[in-house]
Amino acid sequence: MTASLTRRRIRIINQICWTLALCIVAIPFVFPFLWMVSSGFKSAAEIFGSPSLVPREWQWQNFIDVFKHQPFARQYLNSLYIAVTVTALTLLVSSLAGYALARMRFAGAALVALFLVSALMVPEEVTIIPNFFMMRWAGLVDTHWPLILLPTFGPQGIMATFLMRQYFLALPKELEDAGKMDGLSRLGVWWSIALPMSRPALAAVAIITFLNSWNLFLEPLIFVSSLDKFTLPLALSNFTDPYGMPLWHLQLAATSLAVIPILVVYIIAQRQIIESFALSGVKG
Amino acid sequence: MTSLSLNNVKKHFGRTEVIRGVDLSVDDGEFVVFVGPSGCGKSTLLRMISGLEDISSGVLKIGNRVVNETPPARRGVAMVFQSYALYPHLNVRDNMGFGLKVRKVPIDERARRVMEAARTLKLEPLLDRFPRELSGGQRQRVAIGRAIVGDPEVFLFDEPLSNLDAELRVHMRSEIASLHKRLGSTMIYVTHDQIEAMTLADKIVVLRDGLVEQVGTPRELYERPGNLFVAQFIGSPKMNILPVGSVAKALPVRPDSAAHVGMRPEDLKLTDPGSGLVSGKVLLSEYTGASSLLHVELPDGEIFLVAYDGPTIDADTTLGLTIAPDRLHFFDSAGQRAS
Ligand SMILES: Nc1ncnc2c1ncn2[C@@H]1O[C@H](COP(=O)(O)OP(=O)(O)OP(=O)(O)O)[C@@H](O)[C@H]1O
Ligand SMILES: [Mg+2]
Numbered sequence: 001m002t003a004s005l006t007r008r009r010i011r012i013i014n015q016i017c018w019t020l021a022l023c024i025v026a027i028p029f030v031f032p033f034l035w036m037v038s039s040g041f042k043s044a045a046e047i048f049g050s051p052s053l054v055p056r057e058w059q060w061q062n063f064i065d066v067f068k069h070q071p072f073a074r075q076y077l078n079s080l081y082i083a084v085t086v087t088a089l090t091l092l093v094s095s096l097a098g099y100a101l102a103r104m105r106f107a108g109a110a111l112v113a114l115f116l117v118s119a120l121m122v123p124e125e126v127t128i129i130p131n132f133f134m135m136r137w138a139g140l141v142d143t144h145w146p147l148i149l150l151p152t153f154g155p156q157g158i159m160a161t162f163l164m165r166q167y168f169l170a171l172p173k174e175l176e177d178a179g180k181m182d183g184l185s186r187l188g189v190w191w192s193i194a195l196p197m198s199r200p201a202l203a204a205v206a207i208i209t210f211l212n213s214w215n216l217f218l219e220p221l222i223f224v225s226s227l228d229k230f231t232l233p234l235a236l237s238n239f240t241d242p243y244g245m246p247l248w249h250l251q252l253a254a255t256s257l258a259v260i261p262i263l264v265v266y267i268i269a270q271r272q273i274i275e276s277f278a279l280s281g282v283k284g
Numbered sequence: 285m286t287s288l289s290l291n292n293v294k295k296h297f298g299r300t301e302v303i304r305g306v307d308l309s310v311d312d313g314e315f316v317v318f319v320g321p322s323g324c325g326k327s328t329l330l331r332m333i334s335g336l337e338d339i340s341s342g343v344l345k346i347g348n349r350v351v352n353e354t355p356p357a358r359r360g361v362a363m364v365f366q367s368y369a370l371y372p373h374l375n376v377r378d379n380m381g382f383g384l385k386v387r388k389v390p391i392d393e394r395a396r397r398v399m400e401a402a403r404t405l406k407l408e409p410l411l412d413r414f415p416r417e418l419s420g421g422q423r424q425r426v427a428i429g430r431a432i433v434g435d436p437e438v439f440l441f442d443e444p445l446s447n448l449d450a451e452l453r454v455h456m457r458s459e460i461a462s463l464h465k466r467l468g469s470t471m472i473y474v475t476h477d478q479i480e481a482m483t484l485a486d487k488i489v490v491l492r493d494g495l496v497e498q499v500g501t502p503r504e505l506y507e508r509p510g511n512l513f514v515a516q517f518i519g520s521p522k523m524n525i526l527p528v529g530s531v532a533k534a535l536p537v538r539p540d541s542a543a544h545v546g547m548r549p550e551d552l553k554l555t556d557p558g559s560g561l562v563s564g565k566v567l568l569s570e571y572t573g574a575s576s577l578l579h580v581e582l583p584d585g586e587i588f589l590v591a592y593d594g595p596t597i598d599a600d601t602t603l604g605l606t607i608a609p610d611r612l613h614f615f616d617s618a619g620q621r622a623s
Contacts, residue, residue: 172367172369174365174366174367174369175369175371175372177331177336177363177365177369178363178365178369178370178371178430179371180335180336180355180356180357181334181335181336181356181357181361181362181363181383182357182382182383182386182434183355183356183357183383183386183387184357184386188386192386193371196371196373197372197373
């Protein structure tokens, strides 16, 4: 009786200690975020004037000025639809290509894999120039196409393909055989069996791809020049006064807004990952 | 009508030939069991019949159709896998109905057939569960249910019971036997388990290295094994084999070509030392409850296995062994049965 009581007390104390420790470790990660959000509510003068995390005077006006300074809503929407498109396309392409690499024996499969890997070895800064010429030749400069095509079929897409391939390789083959016995075509096995069982991998690819597209800076900088075609990273660096000095309060308010989709995607994808782990939980 | 025949069927993976020309015919409603040592090609042969593995050469007929090029789902066969291969993201009902759904069977017809199969296998209370929520035996039954639902003409089983514990295995064995009786379908069954093979089979096919060694009823294989390999493979414990020369004096009549003589452990009787066919010293006596298994060392160092039912015999006892003449098996120098 008393033994179990003290054991429970020990467990509670243990838990408190861990929670405290984790909170302390989390401070360096969380603080900049909090600082950003709170600064978004401050006036330009207060940001550097007062170290308090709570604004002296809540400047709601910042969030209105953000949209007046440049076509921020348009730019936000640009980023959003581009990231969603890239994510959807990458999921489709990488899971199809990854499945082919994992399960199909076709002539030149090894060569294809080698070719893909070699494409990973060249840094983006090198390929951006030929890519630019290619896009200009195709008449796609100052459109959103490069921002969709390059991440989907470039190194990011290849990484996603290998990730999916690795995951497919680990799926039990007999399940796919069962699907074939049930009358599924190869594409049917991919869609009805391989994909539903690969939800953790798909979620991981979705997070990585969405984040990457959302944060893409170099490509928009090079391919897009019209203000209303800007994506968020470009737009954020564009909150400046006529002399080119950053307007910190607007920039931080805008950045706070820019973080929201990331949080949403993360929460959705995380639930997918946890659920599918519970689902596929293999038991002898 | 759903007989099945293989005609000089071969399979190679790259350069290695795994099935090296198999001829076999299976009658309608027959229960055929494939046995053979690990790696001899049992699964490969079964998968070739199912259509999961293509046939390198030869002819496979199901019914009167040549189905070499027919996709799995159109062959009228269903397969039960060793790992059960239940779809983890679907519940029992959807697992069983999946094939019908793919074949676009109307939804109420599908529900009816799933219910019917569930009733047959006593799966009704489990229909809404997911595979991870089932025990091994229940999963096995769902896997069989999934096969039944499609109303196939031929059932293929690849070691379906090997993941179950001993007691459940015996139980499921009898369920499969009664299922076969009820459905009357043709069944082909791969197993490592001698008892499963002997009890279930109308016909056993012994495979070795991609070739058929012998085909016959369990009784034929046990009582008249066609060659040394089958003689030693069928029956547990293994048949004892001696060169004819070493016991020639004591042997009664024997065929002229006989080079080896085989004696099943359960056919041997104990006698006084020196009076039987052979004599030897007991090395080890393994008590199994129903009987004991004696390991007897012959003078030339051979170990003889003897199934023995009686009072305990200590190690180092010397004894003689005898056998009824009609229980002797003779093989020629090529290992073929000599009679
Ligand atoms: N996809 C494959 N590629 C190459 N060789 C294969 C392939 N599948 C099977 N084999 C080979 O074919 C032979 C027969 O394999 P199979 O699985 O049919 O044996 P088995 O009789 O079922 O054995 P077990 O009793 O262990 O299940 C083995 O030597 C195996 O290595
Ligand atoms: Mg096998």
